[in-house]
Each structure stands twice: as structure tokens, then as C-alpha cells.
Amino acid sequence: xxGAVIGKLMRVxxxxxxxxxxxxxxxxxxxxxxxxxxxxxxxxxxxxxxSGEPVLIAADEPWSGLDPVAREMVLARLVGEAERGxxxxxxxxxLQGLAEIAAWFLFxxxxxxxxxxxxxxxxxRASYEGTTADRVLLEKYKEITREGEEASCG
Numbered sequence: 001x002x003g004a005v006i007g008k009l010m011r012v013x014x015x016x017x018x019x020x021x022x023x024x025x026x027x028x029x030x031x032x033x034x035x036x037x038x039x040x041x042x043x044x045x046x047x048x049x050x051s052g053e054p055v056l057i058a059a060d061e062p063w064s065g066l067d068p069v070a071r072e073m074v075l076a077r078l079v080g081e082a083e084r085g086x087x088x089x090x091x092x093x094x095l096q097g098l099a100e101i102a103a104w105f106l107f108x109x110x111x112x113x114x115x116x117x118x119x120x121x122x123x124x125r126a127s128y129e130g131t132t133a134d135r136v137l138l139e140k141y142k143e144i145t146r147e148g149e150e151a152s153c154g
Contacts, residue, residue: 019051039066046074050081057081060091075101095141099123099133107144107151114144117153 033041042065049057059078063071079101082088092098098105099122107115117140126133144151 039070042066043070043074046077050077053084054081054086056087056089058089058091061093062090063092063094095137096134099126099137105137105140105153107140109144115140115151115153121153 033044036044042062046059046062057078062078063074066074075097078088078090082101090098090102099119103119105115105117105119105122106113107117122133122136125136129136140151140153
């Protein structure tokens with residue numbers, strides 16, 4: 001990221017960007033990007049992306065390296081974007097909490113979609129098995145990684 005605080009941005013509302021930065025990582029006045037923590041840099045990148053009010057957000061491991069409070073903030077912001085009408089695609093190996101925010105789950109293994117599950121199926125399965133939705137997602141992930149095994153949802 002070099003020494004620039006914020007590089008040239010296209011189609012970004014500067015006022016909204018300032019609010020997003022304040023919201024995610026506090027005042028940055030006089031701070032250089034290379035002086036920010038890894039989590040702060042991730043949050044700055046997200047704030048920059050969201051300041052343009054995108055209709056599609058693709059987030060790859062959006063909470064990797066974040067502390068629990070920052071993770072909660074990022075998740076809440078992504079949920080807010082979905083409620084605003086944006087399509088939010090999250091790619092993650094960390095399944096914790098996803099069942100609470102995602103409507104659909106695609107499980108990939110070696111570049112192939114092995115299972116498609118909707119939120120209702122995950123929640124019903126958790127209720128039926130007396131477990132958590134996070135556990136259902138983890139077990140489905142384990143299932144899709146076993147060779148030769150069918151991995152349907154329902």
C-alpha cells in the first residue's frame with residue numbers, strides 16, 4: 001500500500017468516505033497507511049469500497065486478521081449494505097456467524113460447487129439435530145471435502 005493515506009479514488013463520495021473511515025478505524029488525519037495495523041488496513045479498504053455505495057460487494061475473507069470487535073463491526077456493515085439493497089458475496093473459510101447473515105451458502109471443493117444450501121435448510125437442520133447453525137455449516141464443509149461423497153442440502 002505504500003506511504004499514501006488514500007490514493008486516487010474514482011466515483012467515491014468524499015464526505016461518505018470520511019464518515020466510513022471514521023466509523024471503521026477512527027481519525028486518520030496525519031497517519032500513513034503503512035503505519036496502520038493489518039486489521040486497520042483491511043477496515044480502511046472496506047470503508048473505501050463501501051463509500052461508493054456499490055450494488056455488488058465481493059468480500060474475500062473480510063474479517064481475516066480482525067479482532068472480535070472489528071469483526072462484528074464489519075459483519076454489521078455488510079448486513080447493512082445487504083439491507084440497503086446491495087448484493088453481498090462473502091468468500092470465507094471461517095464459517096462462524098455466517099448462518100446469521102447469509103441467505104445462501106455455496107460450498108466449493110477443488111474449484112467445483114459441491115453443495116448449495118439456503119438459510120432455512122441450515123436452520124432447520126440445526127434445530128432437528130439440536131445443534132447450532134455454525135456446526136451444521138462445519139459438518140457440511142467436512143462432508144464436501146470427502147472424496148466421492150454426495151453433498152446435497154435436503
